[in-house]
Amino acid sequence: MAVMTYREALNEALDEELARDPSVFLMGEEVAEYDGAYKVSKGLLDKYGPKRIVDSPISELGFTGLGVGSAMTGLRPVIEFMTFNFSFLAIDQVINSAAKTLYMSNGQIGCPIVFRGPTGAALQLSSQHSQACETWYVHAPGVKLVVPGTPADAKGLLKAAIRDDDPVAFMEGELLYNVKGEVPEDDDFVIPLGVADIKREGDDVTILTHGKMIHVALQAAQKLEKDGVNAEVVDLRSLRPLDVDTILESVKKTNRAIYLEEGWSYVGVGAQISSIVQEEAFDYLDAPILRVTQADVPMPYAKNLEQIAKPGVKHVIEAVNQVLYR
């Protein structure tokens, strides 16, 4: 195992896939000469040159569509959004073109492309830069969605996403880039999409979550342990494909679950997961599934308001206590 940051893990994944497949290229704002707005692509320009590490203008719709068109004609682009907040300018190209061309062309023209960048809030970036964007993308058939929360998952899943033959939205987090963790030193470490990971085993309650929120869940679980509650933390890792089996197994063991996510509650990821659990494991539930989400407001700037708006350890513990009827 090597210890590295989430940023370094992503960089290694890109490097290895660029080396492995000449049809892979990286395009986005500031990815080349600037080394990436968050330095994820550091050093790649020197290694692969300006044709494969491409600085685009600030033109999200344009370079996203360009990526999709190049994927339709045989390349395997990785399109970086400086943040997924900016991807809304480009979402037509993702949903109407990338996600539908294979279907509309009766399987003739596919679109192997990765859209990657951070989702969710960082610190005091205010309303337009602090949105969790998962729901927009996971809603549409034709798109896959990956949300790694650790360096190892970031590396293994990005490699899988680049090799996948479909459009994959790959959502990172500004606050994750400096997180350190162990990453296997295999020559070719790939984590298949659609496999959840139990980040902490427990048998009293299941905390279902994804992405950055796994760290909040783990902190909450630690505190709960001191209080005699043994929480299981299930990191979904990819939301489409979704590892329903692992979710259901955990719920059948603990009989209680909450969903923790960074985004808004209405039609959020947790709403879908709750629906699946009640449809397929109703008899195992001893309490309703509760959801812990961001406050249902645009993210405010003021430090105190932002803190209240974000889902935190305190909210997780409250929800867990509720489903345990304590």
Next chain:
Amino acid sequence: MATMTEEKPGTKGDALKGVSPEIALELLQDMLLYRRFEEKAEEAYAIGKIGGFCHLHIGQEGAAAGSLKPLRVDDWAISAYREHTQAIAKGIAPNAVMAELFGRATGCSGGKGGSMHLFDASVNFMGGHGIVGAQCALASGMGWTAHYNETDQVCICFMGDAAVNQGAFHEAMNLTAIWNLPVIYVVENNDYGMGTAFSRVSKTEMKMKSAAHGVPAHVVNGQDVLETYAFFTDLVQKVREGAGPQFVDLKTYRFKGHSMSDPVSGTYRSKEEVDGKIEGSDPIAMLRVVLESEGLLDESRLNEMDAEARRIAQEAFDFADESPLPDPDALYRDVYAEINPNGRLFFDAHERPGFAQ
């Protein structure tokens, strides 16, 4: 780089504008087919064989025939949703196009695309696209692929005149310009975006629209198929040799309504206007006059050619009508190219354990 408007090719006195008699006659045959094909589609729509939206290309045949004939099969063409005849011009069999309009399994998109989404990877026809202007960005990606792979392929991207007011058009044009990609953006300028005259939605002339991006603009009479063919033969070669992106204001006129639900005239354009255009700028009639005056065509030859076009259109209708509907299993096919072995990809009831499909 200064934007310029090039002079039309061809010299005065050369009635065929440098086009060989053989090609000129082929262009006539092509346009007759497109006309008869679309009339057959109109008929099929009227009796309920075709559903949804259906946008006919009648009146604009010269634009399709003249611009696409100079392409190689490995060049790409991509378009908006008025693309039936462009699809045929790029090489999709009329039978497969008509079957697609009918929503049949034998259609070029397996019945899942319909009138607005014709595709054929084998001839690099990269789709009809339904969001105005969006295909411009996809086309820049095809140009990027040629640049990336260092091939000499060219991409032609068609759009209607309304598309130039979309952000997608301008973003795509800028990217294509800065990277000198081999894409020819062609506005089939029929003066109306649906029912809105171009002059009502643009302060500047069409030929100005690429100026900000440093992309050369050209104005071509799309009703004159010889001019169009000669122009595109030259332009495609230049782009193939590295001239970079181009913008063509291909002037044309739609003889029918915007779609099947739109009257030909009476609301946003007058009967006099439409009749005048049909009388004065029918691309088929215009070519006929030239060919007859050059002694290359007489009435009986024309009738033979027209009969052939009608035969192919009727055959396409019959083929489509006799073709099977898509298999119900096709519903879930090709949503994803790769069904991951782990996890669930579909979330409707048919995925629920115990639910009978």
